[in-house]
Amino acid sequence: MKISYKWLKDYINTDLTPQQLEEVLTQTGLEVGGIEEVESIKGGLRGLVIGEVVTCEKHSNSDHLSKTTVNVGSSDLLPIVCGAPNVAAGQKVVVATVGTTLYNGDDEFVIKRAKIRGEESQGMICAEDEIGVGESHDGIMVLPEDSLVGTPASEFFNVESDYAIEIDLTPNRIDGASHIGVARDLAAYLKQEKDISYTKPSVDHFKVDDHSLEIPVEVANPEACPRYSGVTISGVEIKESPDWLQNRLKAIGLSPINNVVDITNYVLFETGQPLHAFDAKEIAGNKVIVKTLSPGTKFVTLDEEERELHEDDLMICNAEEGMCIGGVFGGIKSGVKESTVNIFLESACFDPVFIRKTARRHGLNTDASFRFERGTDPNGVIYALKRAAMLIKEIAGGKISSEIVDIYPNPIDDFKVEVSYANIKRLIGKDLGAERIKLILKGLEIKINEETESGLSLSVPPYRVDVKREADVIEEILRIYGYNNIEIPSLVNASLQYSPLHDPVKIRRVMAETLTAQGFNEIWSNSLTKASYYENGETFNDEHTVKLFNPLSNDLGVMRQTLLFGGLEAIAYNANRQNADLRLYEFGNCYFLNGLELKEDIMKNFREEEHLAIFISGQKEKESWTVPQSESTFFQLKSYAEGLLTKMGLNADKLTTESFSNELISEGIVLSTKNGTRKVAEIGIVHPKLRKQFEIENSVFYADLSMDNIILEQKNNKTLFSELSKYPEVRRDLALLLNKDVQFGQIRDLAFKVEKKLLRSVDLFDVYEGKGVPEGKKSYAVSFTLRDDEKTLKDKQIDKIMQKLIFLFDKELDAKLR
Template identity: 85%
Template sequence: MKISYKWLKDYIATDLTPQQLEGVLTQTGLEIGSIEEVESIKGGLRGLVIGEVLTCEKHPNSDHLSKTTVDLGTEAPLPIVCGAPNVAAGQKVVVATVGTKLYSGEDEFVIKRSKIRGEESQGMICAEDEIGLGNGHDGIMVLPADALVGTPANEYFKVESDYSIEVDLTPNRIDGASHIGVARDLAAYLKQEKDIAYTKPSVDDFKVDDHSLEIPVEVGTPEACPRYAGVTISGIEIKESPEWLQNRLKTIGLNPINNVVDITNYVLFETGQPLHAFDADKITGNKVVVKTLAAGTKFVTLDETERELHEDDLMICNAQEGMCIGGVFGGVQSGVQDTTRNIFLESACFDPVYIRKTARRHGLNTDASFRFERGTDPNGVIYALKRAALLIKEIAGGKISSEIVDRYPQPIEDFKVDVSYTNIKRLIGKDLGAERIKLILEGLEIKIDSETEAGLSLSVPPYRVDVKREADVVEEILRIYGYNNVETPTKVNASLQYSALHDPVKIRKLMADMLTAQGFNEIWSNSLTKASYYENGETYKEEHTVKLFNPLSNDLGVMRQTLLFGGLEAIAYNANRQNADLRLYEFGNCYFYNNKDQASDRLKNYREEEHLAIFISGDKEKESWTTPQTGSSFFQLKSYAENLLAKMGLKNDKLNLESFSNELFSEGLTYSTRNGNKKIAEIGIVHPKLRKQFEIENQVYMADLAIDTIILEQKNNKTLFAELPKYPEVRRDLALLLNKGVPFGQIRELAFKVERKLLRSVDLFDVYEGPGIPEGKKSYAVSFTLRDDEKTLKDKQIDKIMQKLIFQFDKELDAKLR
C-alpha cells in the first residue's frame, strides 16, 4: 500500500522527513518498502523558464521553420529555431533551456545546443504535450501577457512535489491500511516524547438538505453483512476532479476517473473504509437489498466480464437484480457514468470470510476486497459515509437527499483483555513503568476500563482484529515503545540438555548428505496443493484430505497426502526449461483425515507423517565420448534407497519385499518390517497416465521413505562389533530357469532358510529372457557367498550346501539348472 507524505501531514503535525519517517514506521510494525519522490508533472518542469519571443522571422533554409530570439530574463536573448506554425513575436512562452530533460511517456531526451539547417538553436519553445501540461500539439503553448519573464515554469504552474511511501503491510495490520491509520501509529509513538495527536477531518457540518430521494435498505444475510449504511445525493455534476485531488491520487499510484469515484477512492485511502457509489436512477424498484443470489446467476462486472455467481457470493441488489458483488467489484450497469445526476452512496462492514471466498472464486483482488478480507472497522462506517458525502457536495455539487440508512442489528463490542504488569515485563524483558504503558495504550486508542496494582482491564476497538489476547496487547506496547529500545542483556544464559542417542535431526542430515553426495538436489514443495490431485483416487482417497476452510486459491485448497505431486510439478517445471536429467529429494510432512467417529475428539481424526521422497528422471549420466547415453532405471533408484535404509540399519534381510501396482505407479516394491508389518518404503515407476497429466515425457522413478517409522525402527538397532574374519569366503554361482512370476526376493529368502549358518550373501548379477529360454520363463544368474568363521570350508561341505539349495529351489520354486 502507498501513502503520500504530504497527505499524511494533513492528519498529524510532524517535522519528520520522509527518511526519518521510514525508520519510525518500520520500527512500529509498518515496514517501509520504498520512498519515491513524485511530482505532479513528471520531471517537475526543471530547466523550463517563462520567456518572451522578441523577434520571429522565417528560417532562411526552411519553409516550415522559424528563427526566433527569446528573452529569458538573462543578459542576452537566446536564439531558438522553432517549427510551430503559431509562433510570433511578443508571445509569452515556455522555453526548455540547454540541458533540460523532457519526457514522453517512459522516454526522455535532453535539450542540446545545436544547429538546425545551419542556424544556431539554444533551447526549445514547448508545446503543452511536450512538457506534460496537456495533450495539444497544434502549436507552442502561448501564455497570458502578464506572465513574468524569467519565472521558473515549476513556480508559474505550481508544480507539486511529494513523496510516495510504500508500506509493506502484514496481514494482521489492516488497521494501518490508510493515512489516518498510519497517522494514529505515528502519533502513538511520538506521544512518548512530546504532546502530539493525530486529527481526523470534521464531519460536523453534515446535514440532510431534503428528503426527495429516500431509498430503503434490506439486509437479507446479516451474518455476511453485520452493518450496512447508505445515503443519497441528488443534483450532482460528474466532471474532472480538482487538481489537488488528482495529485493526491496520482501520488499513491491511482488514476483519476471522475470526481465522485475519485472521492470514494480518496476516502478509502484516508480512512481505510471502502465506499461504493451507485447511480440512483438505475436502482430498479427504488430499493437496495443485500443478499445472495441463486448459484449460476450471470452477472457482468465493471470490467465487462460475465461471471457466474456462487450461492454464497454476497450481492448488493435492487428490487430485480444484482448491482454489485458486495465488497469486491461493482456491476457494469449501476456504476457512476458521465450522465449520472443522483447517487446512492454505500458504506458497509462485510464478513471477511465471505469476501475472501468470493474474491478467490472469481480471481478478483481490489482495494476494497483487500481491506474487507482482513477486517474493517464497523464503527468507522458512518464517519466515512459523512466524510465522502460532504466532499461530494463540495466538489460535485448537489444536495444530501435522505437520512442515513444504517442497518446495524447487533453492534460489535470491543474485545475485553486483561493484562498484568508482570507479564508485560516478562515478555518485553524490560520494566517500562505503568505510566508509559498507559500512555502507549491511550495512543493506540485502547481504553483502560479499570486498573489494579497487578494490571489493567482493557477494551480493544474492533478495528484491531489482531489484538484479542494478553500477548497481543504486549506486542502492541513493545512495537510502539520500540524494539530497538530494549537493551541487549550483557550476559548469556545457557542450559545443558540431554540429547537422545537417535537424534531425528542428525538422521535427516545424514540421509540428506548421502543423497547430496550422489548428485541429488533438495527441493521444497508447498504443503498446500490442488484438491483435483485426489479426486477419484484409490491410493490416496479424496475423503482423507485435510481441507482448508479459507483457501488462498483453488490450487491451494487441501493439504498434501503424498510428496509425489509436488515432485512431479518440479520435474515438469525443470523439463520445460531444458533441464530433464534430474535427481531430486524432499523431506516433508503429509497430512491425513479419517473421520471414523463424529462424537470423538476431532483432533484424533487428523494424522501427520514425515516422508522422504526421492526422484530420478532423464539420463543416468551426461553423455560424452567416454559415456554412452543411458536412461535412468528403476534399479538405479532402488540402489540409492536401499543404501539409505542400510545406513539406518534396515538391510534387506530385516525387511519384507512385495511387488505392487496402482493408479500412481505402474509397478514397484514395498519394503516393510517383518515384525509389526510397518511400511518402511515404496519404490515405483510413475504411471504413464500420471506422467501425461503433468506433460512429462521421460520415465520418472520415485522412492517414498517413511521417516517416522525409520526413526522408530532405528532405535531398536544395536551396534555390534566382531573381529575381521580369518578364513576366506567362497562364492558359487547358479543359473536358474524359473517362471516369470518368481521374484529374486523369494530365491534369497529361501536360500537363507536352507542355510542359516554359513551363507553370508545372495546376489543377483544377471537376468536373461530371449532365444533359448522357453515361453513364460526367465533365467537368473545368482551368486552365493559362504564362509565359516572357525575354519576353512572344504569342497565336500560346499557341494553339500549347494545341492541342498538346488533341491529346495526345485521343490519350492520349480527352478531348474540351465
C-alpha cells in the first residue's frame, strides 16, 4: 500500500524527511518497502518552457510542415520545424528545448537538434498529450495571450512533486491501511519526545439541507453486515476533480475518474473506510436492501464480467435486483456516470469472513475487499460518510437530501484487556516506566479504565482487530517504543550443557553454510499460507490441511504442507523485479492433519515435519565475458543435493533412486535408504502448469530434503578413515546406447554388483539424443574409475572387468556400445 508524503503531512505536523519516516515507520511495525519520488506529470515537465511563435512560414520542401522561430526568453530565437496544422505567429505555446525528455507511457523520447527536410530545428512545439496535460493531439497547445514567455512549464501547470512511501502491510495491521492510521502511529511514536498529535478533518459542520430524497434501508443479513449507513446527495455535477484531488490520488498510483468516485477513493485512503456511491436513479423501488440472492443468479460487475452468485454472496440490492457485491465490487448499472444527478452514498462494516470468501470465489481483489477482509473499524463508518458527503457537496455541488440512515443493531464494544507492569517488563526485557507506558497507550487511543500498582485495565478500540490479549497490548507498547531502543545486554549468561554427537542444530548449520558457500541465499516464508494451494491437490490435499479457525486473511488461512509454494512466491517476487537468476534454500516445518476424525489426545491429530527446500532458476552462472550463458538444469540441482547428502554421510551407494512425477513435479527422482524405509530427498522439475499459476517464465528446479530422516540416518553414520593409496587409479569410458527409460542409477548399481573390490566410482559425463541416435534411444557416456590398493592394475585385469560390465549392461539393460 502506498502513502503520500505530502498527504500524510495534512494530518500531522512533522519535519521528518521521507527517509527518516521510513526508519520510524519500519521500527513501529509498518515496514517500508521503498520510497519513490513521484510527480503529478511524469518527468515534471523539466526542460519545457513557455514560448511565443515570432514568425511562421511554410516549409520550402514540405506541404504540411511549417518553419518557425520561437522566443523562449533567451537571447536568441529558436528555429523550430513544426508539423501542427494550427501553428501561427503570435501564439503562446509550450516548447520542449533540446535535451528535454518527453514521455508516452513507459516510452521516452529525447528532443535533439536536427535537420528536417534541410531546415534546422532546435526544439519542439508540443501538443497537450505529448506533455501529459491532456489527451488532444489535433494540434499544438495554444496558451492564453497573457502567458509569460520563459516561464518553466512546471510552474505554469503547477506540477507537484511528492514521495510515495510503499508500506508492506502485514494482515494484522489493517489499521495502518490509511493516511490517518499511519499518522496515528507516527504521532504515538513522536509523542514520547515532544508534544505532537495528529488531526482528523472536522465533520462538525455536516448538516442536512432538505429531505427531498429519502431512501430507506433494510439489512436482511445482520450477521454479514453488522453496520450499514447511507445518505443521499441531490443535484451533483459529475466532472473532473480539482487538481489537488487528482494529484493526491496520482501520488499513490490511482487514476482519477470523476469527482464523486475520486472523493470516495480519497476518503478510503484517508480513513481506511471503503465507500460506494450509487446512482439514485438506478435504485428501483426507492429502497436499498442488504441481503443474499438465490444461488446461480447472474450479475454483471463493473469490469463487464457476468458472474454467477453464490448463496452466501452478500449483495446490495434495490427492490428488484442486485446493484453491488457488498464490500467487493460494484455493478455495471448502478455506478456513478456522467449523467448522474442524485447519488446514494454507502458506508458500512461487513463481516471479514463473508467478504473474504466472496472475493476468493470470484477472483476479485479490490481496495475495498482488501480492507473488509481484514476487518474495518465499525466506529469510523459515520465519520467517513460525513467526510465524503461534505467533500462531494463542496466539489460536485448539490445538497444533502436525507438524514443519515444508520442500522447498527448490535454495537461492537471495545476489547477489555488487563495488563500488568511485571509482564510488560518481562516480555520487553526493559522497565519502560508507568508514565511512558500510559503515554504510548493514550497515543494509540487505548483507554485506561483503571490503574493499580500492579497494572492497568484497558479498553482497546475495535479499529485494532488483533489486539485482544495482554501479549498483544505489550507488543503494541514495544513497537511504539521502538524495537531498536531495547539495549542488547553487555553480558550474556550461559551454561555448559551436554551436546549429543549428532546435534540437529549443527547439522542444519553445516548444510546452510555449504549452500551459502555455493552461492545460495536463504529465504524464510510464512508457515501460514493460502488454502487454495491445497483445495484441489493430489500430492498435498485439503484432507490433510491444518486450518485456522479464525484466520486474519484468506492468504493466511492454513498451515503449509510443503515449502514449494512459499519458494515459488519468492521466485515470482524476485523475477518481477528483474532478479530472475536465483539459487535459494529454506529450512522450515510442514504441518499435516492426520485424519478427519479428531482424537482425544490432540497431539495425535497433527504431524509436523522439518524439510529443507532448494530452488534453482534462471541462468547457471552470472553473466560474464569469461563464462558462456546457459540455463540452469536438473542435473545442476541434483549435484548440489547429492553433495549435501554425501556431506551428511549418505553416499550414493547407501541410497536407491526411483523416478516419479505428479501435478507439481513434471519429472523427478526420489532418493531413499537402501532398505526403503526412509525417503531422504525428492529432486525434480517444477511442472509448467504450476509455474504458470505463479507467472514464472523460467524453468524452476526443486529439491525437497527430509531433515527428520537425514538426522535419523546421521545417528547410524560412522566416519571411517583410510590411508591414501600409493597406487594409481585407472579410468575407462563407455559410450552406451540405451532405451530412454533407463536411468543412470541402474548402470551404477549394476557396475558395483559386478565389481565391488576394485571399482571406486561410476560417473555420467555426457548425455546425447538427436541425429545418429535411433528414436526411443539415448546415448550415455559413462566413466569407470578402478584402483587396487595393494598393487598396480594391469591391462588384462582391467579389460576383463570392462568386458563383464559390457556383458551385464547388454543382458540387463539392452545396452549397446556405440
